Amino acid sequence: DTEVTQTPKHLVMGMTNKKSLKCEQHMGHRAMYWYKQKAKKPPELMFVYSYEKLSINESVPSRFSPECPNSSLLNLHLHALQPEDSALYLCASSPKGSYEQYFGPGTRLTVT
Amino acid sequence: AQKITQTQPGMFVQEKEAVTLDCTYDTSDPSYGLFWYKQPSSGEMIFLIYQGSYDQQNATEGRYSLNFQKARKSANLVISASQLGDSAMYFCAMREWRGSYIPTFGRGTSLIVHP
Numbered sequence: 001d002t003e004v005t006q007t008p009k010h011l012v013m014g015m016t017n018k019k020s021l022k023c024e025q026h027m028g029h030r031a032m033y034w035y036k037q038k039a040k041k042p043p044e045l046m047f048v049y050s051y052e053k054l055s056i057n058e059s060v061p062s063r064f065s066p067e068c069p070n071s072s073l074l075n076l077h078l079h080a081l082q083p084e085d086s087a088l089y090l091c092a093s094s095p096k097g098s099y100e101q102y103f104g105p106g107t108r109l110t111v112t
Numbered sequence: 113a114q115k116i117t118q119t120q121p122g123m124f125v126q127e128k129e130a131v132t133l134d135c136t137y138d139t140s141d142p143s144y145g146l147f148w149y150k151q152p153s154s155g156e157m158i159f160l161i162y163q164g165s166y167d168q169q170n171a172t173e174g175r176y177s178l179n180f181q182k183a184r185k186s187a188n189l190v191i192s193a194s195q196l197g198d199s200a201m202y203f204c205a206m207r208e209w210r211g212s213y214i215p216t217f218g219r220g221t222s223l224i225v226h227p
Contacts, residue, residue, distance in 0.1 A: 031212040033212075033214075040201075040220070040222075041219070041220075042203055042217035042218065042219060042220055043157065043203075043217060045214060048210075048211070048212055048214065050211055050212055055210075055211045055212065056210060056211070056212075056214070088155050090155070090157060092157070094212065094213065098213065099145050099147070099162065099207045099213040100159055100162065101157075101159070101213075101215065102159070103149075103156055103157035103158075103159075104156070105154065105155055105156045106155040106156065108155070
């Protein structure tokens with residue numbers, strides 16, 4: 001299994017909703033990442049987990065809450081989002097010490 | 113601080129022709145690595161090619177080659193024999209070690225391949 005999967009593919013949520021994005025990989029990678037990408041822009045790093053511990057938080061608002069329950073799974077919990085949070089959310093993973101990142105297909109989030 | 117510059121917001125190429133996408137970088141690290149990613153409209157970032165700063169030869173992967181000119185700090189992507197499926201956003205990136213390798217992305221170049 002050489003892929004990163006993300007669910008759901010699309011998500012529409014209201015500003016008062018609570019939802020979660022899920023990312024999974026079974027390649028034994030110990031680093032996992034969340035990125036936010038607006039249209040026609042490069043991905044922006046949000047969080048990095050290394051060995052299931054949060055190692056980087058790029059000053060992301062607390063309405064985004066990451067979780068890494070085990071080495072294969074990465075969640076992003078969403079609460080009280082704003083319309084400007086609408087974007088493509090990409091998950092990636094990489095092997096220990098490797099420069100190469102494997103990206104998932106992303107979740108397209110729309111906040112209404 | 114590292115910086116990646118892609119000056120071409122959009123490029124057009126005829127099918128079967130070659131195209132060069134420009135990328136310049138700035139870093140004070142003697143050891144660094146440069147990547148190119150392709151992002152089709154479906155959204156997935158696809159790794160294309162990697163060049164290390166100490167690599168003696170330019171990287172090649174099938175129809176993709178990286179024209180690495182260290183003195184000029186450029187790492188241009190060359191796509192030979194363009195195909196319609198090459199139409200996508202292309203991002204140049206540089207790796208930065210922050211406990212894990214984190215890519216710093218350029219703004220991207222939109223490539224459209226005409227039949």
